[in-house]
Amino acid sequence: GDWTDEYPPLPTYQPDPEAEKKELYIMQVKGLPWSCSAQELLQFFSECRIRDGVKGIHLTVDRMGRPSGQAFIEMEHEEDVGKALEKHRQYLGPRYVEVYEVTNTDAEALLKKAGQDPAESDVVRLRGLPFSCTDQDIVMFFSGLDIVENGITVVLDRKARHSGEAFVQFSSHEAAAEALQRHREVIGNRYIEVFPSRRDQIHSSWKKKPSSAPPFVGLPSANRTASASQNRTGSAHGSALHYIHMRGLPFQVSGEDVVKFFAPLAVSKILMECGAEGRPSGEADVYFSCHKDALTAMSRDRMYIGERYIELFLNSDAESDGSW
Template identity: 40%
Template sequence: MFYRGRYMDGGDGREADSKRQRVIDPSPSLYGASPGSSLMYNASPYAYIGQPPPFPVVRLRGLPFDCSESDVSDFFHGLDIVDALFVHKNGRFTGEVFCVLGYPLQVDFALQRNRQNMGRRYIEVFRSNRKEYYKAIANEVSDARGGSPRRSAPRARSYDDGKDSAEHTGVLRLRGLPFSAGKDDVMDFFKDFLLSEDSIHLMVNMEGRPTGEAFVEFGSAEDSKAAMAKDRMTLGSRYIELFPSSLEELDEAVSRGR
């Protein structure tokens, strides 16, 4: 699903954790052409003759703790966002995000957003590299695979109790999907259940961009309840949260995205 390419900072995408191939090739972003994108953002194929292009990643600091991936996309409106990795510590979002861009030259345009506002918060934007990005990935993968403080905190326990007591109608809501996730990724995530592409609904915002949420219609309430065993398991290195939902909530979410 993810592209693999070679960059100056060493190695290629196959050296990354096998569960997260969040590396990119100089090609269109997961959104296709961004509404505000321009050829001026795109690196010429002759720009790096004799050497591979640098890995196009920046680090953001100071983000609101309730921000989403779509907020990051809006902040970099006009640039091609390949990945937004939210950094956690002790189970909590730190306000930092690593953002992989579609082309190396887009890093310079992203840096021009330094100290611009997201809501009432001004955001710091720094140049980063492959090593820092992969280190952040490794920390997130380790946290998601077990021993995470978020799994043992009292708040998390009461949160899970609410999920357990919720009524199942055969519909689940997913949160935390990578921007690049497609229906085939969701079907693979629920490979123990019989699903069709028509039963999977990937949510987009008013601009048609992925929000990181999806709804899945299962064959029965019993199936959706059994599928809750996948709650907080990983797709790539992103842990996916599952919530019991309903057809009414699904219809409302689809209407909001139109």
């Protein structure tokens, strides 16, 4: 059917010929920071009237459920399109964004697709949770939002320990959209990352991961010290707790580039993430030997490697220094 089917029919007493042929005004926005929220886009386009406010903004995600840096925004009217186009190549945070008008036929296809868009999903994925985190902590983190019964799935690593990731299913798309706004808020002293996800992506262990492990980037002497400290603490945590997640790396980045980025701090291990095709995803985890180094390393947040600014997320607890 026609996309207007979802709307209730207009009351008969006010025949409105305009309602028949509704023009669609849709903008495509590219080059957004990964952490960009619908709320920030609403402010960025504050001179434009956006249909249904935040609901008229569709942030798209890639196949892995990660933000793609693009959005489609429904505008009320042609003059709003003009105002939106004036924002082309203006800066939103540290990046300039590109703004294009979408033709009517593409717009209809996009709106249909937006219906099945993971952005319309009621599931989010959390990353960077403290190992001691309980379901109750997650409920508190999303206080005010309605989580369905048994809607929290904590992902365990291969040794059946808390992996620091979890999926949360909410009772509505709206609650999930609101949950995404809490990206980078804190539990304990750790940033929690909140990503869009879907029900079919929920899993409770890492066994299903297609690639066995991300490639280690050779830093042999440092790797030895990392394993030594693990033996000493009698637990596989140890240095594993002091890492920084990097996002936005150029694809051709090398381990050496990452070491230089954090110099003179000593990096003990680098895990580069790969996407489904084995290509680098632009993300990496960088391990340090102690909380203090990881904290110091955070001062490099939003500095550049080549043309790209790098976002850093802290995953380290002061308590986990020394022995467990």
